[in-house]
Structure formats: C-alpha cells, structure tokens
Amino acid sequence: xxxxxxxxxxxxxxxxxxxxxxxxxxxxxxxxEIYGLLGANGAGKTTTLRMLAxxxxxxxxxxxxxxxxxxxxxERVRANCGFLSTATALxxxxxxxxxxxxxxxxxxxxxxxxxxxxxxIFDRLDMNDFRDRRCDKLSTGMKQKTSIAxxxxxxxxxMIFDEPTLGLDIMTARTIxxxxxxxxxxxxxxxxxxxxxxxxxxxxxMVGIIQGGKLLAEGTLEQLRQRxxxxxxxxxxxxxxxxHYVPEAV
Amino acid sequence: MRLRNIWIVYLKELTEALRDRRTLxxxxxxxxxxxxxxxxxxxxVMAGVIGKAKREKPKVMIVGGTDSPGVVAALRxxxxxxxxxxxxxxxxxxxxxxxxxxxxIPEGFEGDLAKGQGGTIKIDIYGGEIxxxxxxxxxxxxxxxxxxxxxxxxxxxxxxxxxxxxPFQVKRESIASPEKEAGAVLGGIIAYVLILMCLNGAMSPxxxxxxxxxxxxxxETILSSPVSxxxxxxxxxxLVLTASLMTAMLLMVSIGVSSAALxxxxxxxxxxEEGGPAPQFALGPKAIVSVxxxxxxxxxxxxxxxxxxxxxAKSNKEAQSYIAPLMFLVLIPAVAAMLPGVDxxxxxxxxxxxxxxxxxxxxxTGEYHWNYIVLIFASTCVYAAGALYLxxxxxxxxxxxxxx
Numbered sequence: 001x002x003x004x005x006x007x008x009x010x011x012x013x014x015x016x017x018x019x020x021x022x023x024x025x026x027x028x029x030x031x032x033e034i035y036g037l038l039g040a041n042g043a044g045k046t047t048t049l050r051m052l053a054x055x056x057x058x059x060x061x062x063x064x065x066x067x068x069x070x071x072x073x074x075e076r077v078r079a080n081c082g083f084l085s086t087a088t089a090l091x092x093x094x095x096x097x098x099x100x101x102x103x104x105x106x107x108x109x110x111x112x113x114x115x116x117x118x119x120x121i122f123d124r125l126d127m128n129d130f131r132d133r134r135c136d137k138l139s140t141g142m143k144q145k146t147s148i149a150x151x152x153x154x155x156x157x158x159m160i161f162d163e164p165t166l167g168l169d170i171m172t173a174r175t176i177x178x179x180x181x182x183x184x185x186x187x188x189x190x191x192x193x194x195x196x197x198x199x200x201x202x203x204x205x206m207v208g209i210i211q212g213g214k215l216l217a218e219g220t221l222e223q224l225r226q227r228x229x230x231x232x233x234x235x236x237x238x239x240x241x242x243x244h245y246v247p248e249a250v
Numbered sequence: 251m252r253l254r255n256i257w258i259v260y261l262k263e264l265t266e267a268l269r270d271r272r273t274l275x276x277x278x279x280x281x282x283x284x285x286x287x288x289x290x291x292x293x294x295v296m297a298g299v300i301g302k303a304k305r306e307k308p309k310v311m312i313v314g315g316t317d318s319p320g321v322v323a324a325l326r327x328x329x330x331x332x333x334x335x336x337x338x339x340x341x342x343x344x345x346x347x348x349x350x351x352x353x354x355i356p357e358g359f360e361g362d363l364a365k366g367q368g369g370t371i372k373i374d375i376y377g378g379e380i381x382x383x384x385x386x387x388x389x390x391x392x393x394x395x396x397x398x399x400x401x402x403x404x405x406x407x408x409x410x411x412x413x414x415x416x417p418f419q420v421k422r423e424s425i426a427s428p429e430k431e432a433g434a435v436l437g438g439i440i441a442y443v444l445i446l447m448c449l450n451g452a453m454s455p456x457x458x459x460x461x462x463x464x465x466x467x468x469x470e471t472i473l474s475s476p477v478s479x480x481x482x483x484x485x486x487x488x489l490v491l492t493a494s495l496m497t498a499m500l501l502m503v504s505i506g507v508s509s510a511a512l513x514x515x516x517x518x519x520x521x522x523e524e525g526g527p528a529p530q531f532a533l534g535p536k537a538i539v540s541v542x543x544x545x546x547x548x549x550x551x552x553x554x555x556x557x558x559x560x561x562x563a564k565s566n567k568e569a570q571s572y573i574a575p576l577m578f579l580v581l582i583p584a585v586a587a588m589l590p591g592v593d594x595x596x597x598x599x600x601x602x603x604x605x606x607x608x609x610x611x612x613x614x615t616g617e618y619h620w621n622y623i624v625l626i627f628a629s630t631c632v633y634a635a636g637a638l639y640l641x642x643x644x645x646x647x648x649x650x651x652x653x654x
Contacts, residue, residue, distance in 0.1 A: 012649075055473045056648055075476050083474035089467030093269040094262070105258045106475045150471070 001189055002029040006061030009047050021047040023213040029191050034184050036204035037193040044213040045193035049162045053083040065158050082151030085162030092136035096146045099135055100153050107154035121149045141172045148179055159183045161192035197233045211241045255477045259485025273454050277493045281447050281501035286508045307332040308350035308385035311340045315355035324396050330388045344376050350385040351375045437611030438588030444498060445584045448549050451497025452490050456556035459486045461569035483645040487553055494549035502538045540613045547630035548606050554637035558644050583607060594622050600629045
C-alpha cells in the first residue's frame with residue numbers, strides 16, 4: 001500500500017528561481033493494483049517516484065509505504081520496495097549474480113536465503129546462461145532482466161517503476177510490461193510512470209494525470225473516459241492537461 | 251545488520267576496484283616501480299656524470315707567465331690537469347667547452363713575488379659547469395699548496411719553524427650517524443613522494459566511486475537499496491583509504507628495498523673511490539614503519555577530502571579537472587618542507603601537510619621527538635575527522651548528489 005499525503009518538492013534553480021516540481025500531490029495505491037502516473041516530460045513524475053523511493057526528500061508533505069513514513073524511516077521504506085528506472089544502471093565490473101547478491105545482502109538476507117532466492121529468480125527469468133558474465137558485457141535485454149532480479153531479490157511488497165520502458169526495444173519493453181503485470185498478480189502494490197498511452201491502457205487499474213507538478217485527475221480508465229466524454233485516452237489526457245500546459249522556456 | 255552494511259559496501263567496492271585496471275596501476279604498479287626506476291636512473295646518471303668528470307683530465311691553458319717559469323713548471327707537473335698550448339681565443343674556448351679553465355699569470359709575477367709584492371693569479375672558468383668547477387677547485391688547491399711551499403721556504407731561509415705558517419689545524423668531522431646523514435638528504439624527498447603517493451592512490455578510486463557512479467547511472471540504483479547514505483559513504487571511504495594506504499605502504503617498502511639494494515651495489519662504492527664520502531642511503535625498518543603510521547591520518551584526510559570534491563562532479567572527467575589543481579596545492583607544503591632550514595616548530599606542527607612532511611624528515615633521520623609526534627598525529631587526525639565529517643554531510647545533500 002502506498003499513501004501519498006500532500007507530497008511537494010521545490011528546487012532552487014539558478015535561472016528560473018524556485019521551481020515547484022511536485023505540488024501537493026496525494027493519492028493511494030492498493031495491493032494487487034497498478035497505479036499509472038501519466039504525464040508529459042517534466043510534469044513531475046520522476047520526482048514523485050523518487051520521493052516515494054526515498055531517493056529525494058519531500059519539501060512538504062509525506063508518504064507512507066506499507067505504513068512506513070518516507071521521511072521518518074527511509075531505510076524501512078527502501079527495504080519494502082523495489083525501484084526500477086532507466087536511470088538505475090548496473091555496476092559494470094560486477095557479474096549479474098554478484099549484482100543481485102549485493103542488493104540481497106544490503107537487504108539483510110542471509111547466505112542460505114539469498115542463494116535460494118537467486119536460484120529461484122534466475123530460473124524464473126531464464127538468466128542462468130549469463131549468471132557469471134560481467135554486467136558491461138550483457139545485452140540490453142540481459143541487463144534489464146538483471147535489473148528486474150535486483151529489484152525482486154528481497155521480494156518487496158511495493159514496486160516503483162519510473163518510465164521503465166524508455167528507450168528500450170519492443171521485445172525488451174514487453175518483458176518489462178509482462179513483469180509489471182506479474183507483480184500485480186502476485187499481490188504487490190505497483191506504481192509506474194509513463195507518457196505512453198498504450199502502456200496505461202494495457203496495464204493500469206488506476207490512472208493519475210500529472211502536469212506542472214499537480215495531480216489534475218485521477219480514476220479508473222473507465223471513469224476518466226466517462227468524465228471527459230472521450231473514448232480515446234490521448235484525447236482525455238489532452239483535455240485535462242491543455243489549460244495547465246505551459247511550454248518549457250528554452 | 252547496520253554496521254554490517256558498511257562492510258558489504260566495502261567488499262563490493264573492493265571487488266570492483268580489483269577489476270579496474272586504472273586503480274590497480276596507481277595502487278600497485280606506480281609505488282612499486284616509481285622509486286627503483288627513478289632512483290636507479292638518477293643514481294646511474296649521477297654516477298656516470300661525476301665519475302666521468304673526475305676521470306677526465308681537464309684541459310687547461312696557461313695565459314702569460316713567460317717571465318714566471320717557476321709557476322708554469324709547477325703547473326705543468328700537476329698530474330690532475332692537462333696543459334694545452336695557449337691560444338689567443340682562450341676565453342672563447344672556455345665558453346665552447348673546448349678547455350675547462352685558464353690560468354692567467356700577471357706580467358712579472360715571479361719578479362714581484364721575489365720583491366715580496368704578491369700579485370693575483372686568476373683562474374678563468376665556466377661558472378656552474380661541473381667539469382669546469384672541478385678543474386678550478388683542483389687548480390686552486392694546488393696553487394694554494396704551491397703558495398704555502400713558497401712561504402715555508404722563506405721561513406726556513408730565515409731559520410723559522412714552518413709551523414709558524416699554520417699555528418693550529420682545523421678539521422671537520424661529521425658525528426651524525428649514517429642514518430642521520432641519509433635522513434638529511436632523503437627525508438624531504440621521502441615526505442614529498444609519500445604525500446604524492448597517498449594522494450595519487452586515493453584519487454582514482456575516489457573519483458570512480460562518486461563521480462564515476464553518477465556517470466554510469468548506478469548512483470540511483472544504490473540509493474534505492476536499504477543501506478543508509480552514511481553507511482554507504484563510509485564503505486566507499488574505507489575502500490579509498492585502503493587504496494591510499496596500500497599505495498603509501500608499497501612505496502615505503504619499495505624505498506626500503508631499493509635503498510638496501512643501492513647500499514649493496516657497487517655504484518656507491520665507485521662514487522666513494524673517486525674521492526669524496528660515499529652517500530648513505532640506509533633506511534631502517536623502524537623509520538619505514540613510523541613513516542607509514544604517520545601516513546594513516548594523512549591518507550584519511552586525502553581520502554575523505556577527495557571523496558567530498560569528486561562528489562560534486564557529474565563525470566570522471568569533471569572530477570579530474572577539479573582535483574588536478576589540488577595536486578599542486580598539496581605539493582606546496584611538501585616542497586616547502588624540503589627547503590633547508592625549515593624545521594619543526596610548535597606553530598608549524600599544526601600546519602596540515604607541512605607538519606607531516608617535516609616530521610617525516612625527522613623520522614627518517616632517526617629522531618623521535620615524541621611531543622611533536624603526538625601533536626602532529628593528533629592535529630592531522632582532527633583535520634582528517636573534519637574532512638570525513640564533511641564527506642558524510644555532502645553525501646546527504648540532494649543538491650550535491652543530483653546536481654544538474
């Protein structure tokens with residue numbers, strides 16, 4: 001379970017002055033549900049998810065993951081969630097197995113449990129062929145699988161995906177989409193951000209539309225379509241976002 | 251579980267460092283090879299130059315002196331020079347290094363001498379040129395002896411004892427142990443190289459573990475794991491410290507072994523045979539161990555300092571450009587300590603880096619002033635702790651970790 005409570009993040013920018021990257025965002029995601037955060041580039045998706053994953057600290061407001069407060073107990077929060085984004089790379093000089101082991105150990109798994117978990121995950125993701133290959137020698141698909149294994153090693157109840165398919169080829173992206181669905185089916189709480197409408201339509205139980213750091217609309221796909229009288233999600237999105245859209249100054 | 255995480259981070263960073271060629275070269279290869287290669291090269295060149303200069307009979311011209319056959323004959327008999335026929339362009343020949351020196355004897359020199367009015371014999375040389383200086387030194391000594399012999403002859407002619415010329419003798423003798431003599435020569439250089447190696451050993455891992463991690467995009471990955479940022483930076487710091495200390499230790503071992511080898515080799519004996527004292531390079535294990543111990547807080551200071559600076563950079567390249575000027579800054583006190591006359595005082599004992607350099611100089615000479623050792627160790631520990639605190643604090647700051 002994720003509860004975001006008035007999450008806000010302000011940055012000081014030399015040129016633009018104070019920037020409200022995320023402005024008073026509240027929402028709830030339940031176990032066994034996929035919550036999609038839909039927004040254009042620079043809308044505040046990444047900052048929101050980074051705050052949930054405790055990589056950034058909110059300026060105001062807070063959030064709770066599985067009851068743990070992200071400001072008070074960031075370490076407990078991280079122990080309960082898996083975070084995957086295109087920016088979360090692998091250590092090039094470690095092998096796939098060492099990479100996953102490292103994160104297992106940091107999550108406090110003992111050697112016996114860790115070995116069992118790794119064997120299980122490597123079998124399931126069909127990773128045994130490149131177990132001992134260094135991460136810098138892996139193909140994009142193999143890297144993605146290793147990253148998935150890394151987020152799964154401690155079997156967290158909450159999964160956070162920040163634009164997980166950005167820049168991936170179709171087949172690799174499909175693996176990820178499949179994986180996200182599987183997480184939900186296993187009863188995990190899943191939140192993911194994207195600007196790809198198709199992914200939202202395919203996956204999401206709940207959708208939040210974010211623009212300029214503000215959560216403008218929220219609901220199931222059906223609710224959003226009815227509320228705005230459009231069948232096409234892209235049209236819905238444009239209708240919601242347009243009055244608030246400010247093109248970025250160049 | 252909590253402190254265990256520091257260890258887990260450390261082990262992982264160690265695994266990666268041992269697979270990084272650049273780190274391996276700066277930590278193992280450079281300190282092990284630097285001193286033997288530099289030392290052997292330097293000694294060989296020096297031995298060659300000095301030996302050759304001493305073996306070569308310098309060509310000397312005698313200018314004038316046609317009316318002073320005594321002096322000319324004496325000079326011609328002198329075995330350490332080769333008198334060549336005088337040419338009118340002798341000054342040029344000195345500049346062109348065709349001859350090493352010229353002895354100018356004034357007109358009517360011996361006539362004046364007989365009258366008791368001594369003139370001046372001039373030795374023309376190429377100042378600063380080692381072969382010319384050596385020839386001039388020899389000539390000067392020889393002519394002084396010649397002068398003394400004339401004086402003694404005069405005394406004897408008047409039935410006076412020759413001792414009148416030298417009522418007493420002056421003798422110089424070094425009572426410092428060979429270790430101390432070596433220290434005076436080597437101490438400053440060792441401190442300089444030690445500081446350089448401590449910094450160099452820490453540099454490449456410090457950059458790799460901070461800016462490098464940002465560049466490769468693994469910073470976000472590791473920050474999403476349950477390890478706390480303090481534990482993470484401490485684990486990283488320990489690895490950088492290991493590399494720095496390893497470099498310093500290998501350097502000192504290498505210095506010890508090379509100096510022992512040098513002592514045994516014939517090079518020094520050859521130098522000694524050519525006259526002049528044999529340089530001493532003996533460096534005992536005690537001196538080596540004490541210098542390594544002093545290097546510990548220094549390595550902490552460098553490791554934490556470099557992590558703090560490199561953390562601001564977004565890429566390896568950027569980090570290197572921040573750190574390059576630091577190299578020069580750090581070497582200023584190290585060079586200052588090499589200057590003659592700069593010795594430990596209570597004030598200098600709290601100047602970072604300079605204090606360690608000066609202390610190293612003393613330790614190498616076998617002197618142990620415990621009050622200074624304690625003061626310097628403690629003050630360096632304080633600076634090191636400050637740097638480490640800063641590194642930990644910086645690692646908590648989003649504006650530093652996610653600088654854009």
